[in-house]
Amino acid sequence: MFRTLVSALALFATAAGAQAPRADQAVFRDLYKALVETDTSVATGSCTRAAELVRDRMRAGGFTDAQLTLFKDDKLPLDGGIVAMLPGSDPKAKPILLLGHIDVVNARREDWTRDPFKFIEEGGYFYGRGTADMKGLAAIWIDSLIRMKQQGYKPKRTIKLALTCGEESGARMNGVEWLAKNRPDLIAAEFALNEGGGGDADASGKLISQTMQVGEKSNRSYELTATNPGGHSSIPIDDNAIYALADAVQKVRAYKFPVRFNDTTRAFFAKVGADRDDETGRAMVRLAANPGDAAAAAIVSRDRTYNSMLRTTCVATMLAAGHAVNALPQRATATINCRIIPGEDGDTTKAALIAAVGDPKLAVTMVGRLRPIAVPPPLSAKIMAPAERLVAKHFPGVPLIPAMSTGATDATYLTGIPTYGVPGPWGDPDGNGAHGLNERMGVKSIYAGRDFLFELVKAYADE
Structure with a gap:
């Protein structure tokens, strides 16, 4: 079957005018394809099915059942995940953790040019929901451990891999949060490697930099609510809940942290x-x-x-107001989503919003699921030096830059475990359609990133 797979891919690549993948890349591509074509969106998919797929692949790659742990909350049977372990040779050396989420943002077929849950190679890209965020990196983690196992590699440190659900759809469940509360032993590590870093290309596709994510912002949302007794629309007054809210939203827009x-x-x-x-x-x-x-x-x-x-940023993302077309509004509400810089928190941000709005009659309330406030890991030579050496080897002339993510990842739940977003695969200036339509990942990017990260994990594991 392996020869058939490689031959088929070689024929496909030749027909398409692309370079045929190496035999090991073809095996990786098949895994990547299987993950993307397993729908793990909260609307129509199952992370549990993807976790079982990973278990079966890793079993076939030589991992024992004792080294593979499926987990889920029994009340949420579709939101399962998996933890795998490659044992280290030194019991005194603390493990490292490879982290990734296998859930994806919802995607509707009628909106996409291609089927979002079909893995399609076209024009130098792999298309499909999750190709960029983040089944490519998840496939690299899985593939790396299988290759290490099959090569008989014995790391000094135990290497753990946690693939979880709920990073994109966390209003229902977050797998890293569940592990941290219920099975912290499975993910205990000296440090973790995660999404959030990667390379940046210019408009022509040239790789211009690699970044290591060292810290991220925190996510908090607030509701601004104006209320009023209301009345009949035929006799309006200036004291109008919609107008009061509109004034407040304009002040939020103007405020700079x-x-x-x-x-x-x-x-x-x-x-x-x-x-x-x-x-x-x-x-x-x-x-x-x-x-x-x-x-x-x-x-x-x-x-x-x-x-x-x-800086911290806050932006209006949703509005709701009124209860009848012929009545003065009794309530008007705006949702303000804030991304909070390390060193500030939900309370200081709320206080800043209240001061910016300057209207004591308008309520400011924190809403939504509360992730922990992100704590930036140290900017450590122990992390940066191996990455700098391997970036110079794999991407000559490209600088490695420490960066802070303006988004939020599951790193926030790993309290006490410094977590870094790794360099490697790179994206285009437009974001590659992540969370949007026609998501894609460059073929050259994912293969080069795979080779780089295989060596980087081994470098950290042998420290």
Whole structure:
């Protein structure tokens, strides 16, 4: 069957004008395809089915049942996950944890050009829901452990792999949170490797940088609510709940949280700025040296990504108001989603919103599922040095830059386990359709990232 698979892929690649994958890449591609074609969206899919697929693949790769643990909350039978272990040779060496989520954002076939749950190679890309976020990295983790097992590799540290559900659909359940509360022994580690890093390419597809995620923002949402006795719309008054809310939303829009650096973001802006020969680059260097430089902050903040890395951001995402077309509104509500910079928290952000709105009659309430506030891991040479060495080997001339994610990952649930988003596969400037339509991952990117990460995991495991 293996020869048939490789031959079929070689014929397909030749017909499409692409380079045929190596035999080991063909095996990886088959695993990647199987994961993408297993629907794990909260609306129509099952993470448990994907976890069972992984178990079967790892069994076939030589792992014993004692090294594979399926888990789930019995009340949520579709939201299962799996933990695998490759035992280390030194019982005194603390394990490392490879972390990944196998659930994906919902996708509707009628909106996509291609079937979102079919793995399609076209024009140098693999298309399908989860190809970029994050079944590519999950497949790399699985494939790496199977290759290590089959090669007879004995790491110094135990290598653990946790693949979980609920990162994208966490309103129902989060697998990392469940493990941390119910089976912390399965994921105990000195540090963890996760999504959030990776490479960046320019508009022509050229790889220009690799990043190691060292910290992330926290996610909190708030409701702004204006209330009023209301009345008949034929006799309006200025005291209107919708108008009061509209005024408040405009004030939130205008408010800018202060610049706040940590070790990671200061290093990021200094390094990236020094490599840019333009106004923005020079402003980045000045701002890293002096966070109070308002002129530099104004220039850097023109870039939406840099602006979000500099400060807490809050943005209106939903509105609801009124109860009848012929009645004055009794209630108007706006949802404000905030991404909070390390060093601030939900309470300080709420206080800032209340001050910005300046209307004591308007209620500000924290809502939604509360992830723990992210704690940035140390910017450690123990983590950065092996990655820098291997980036230089696999991607000559490309810098490795520590960066803070403006989003949030499952790292927030790994309290006490420093967690880093790894370099490796790279994306396009448009985000590759992650969470959107026609999600894709570059063929060259995923294969090169796979080779790099296989060596990086071994480098950390042998420390």
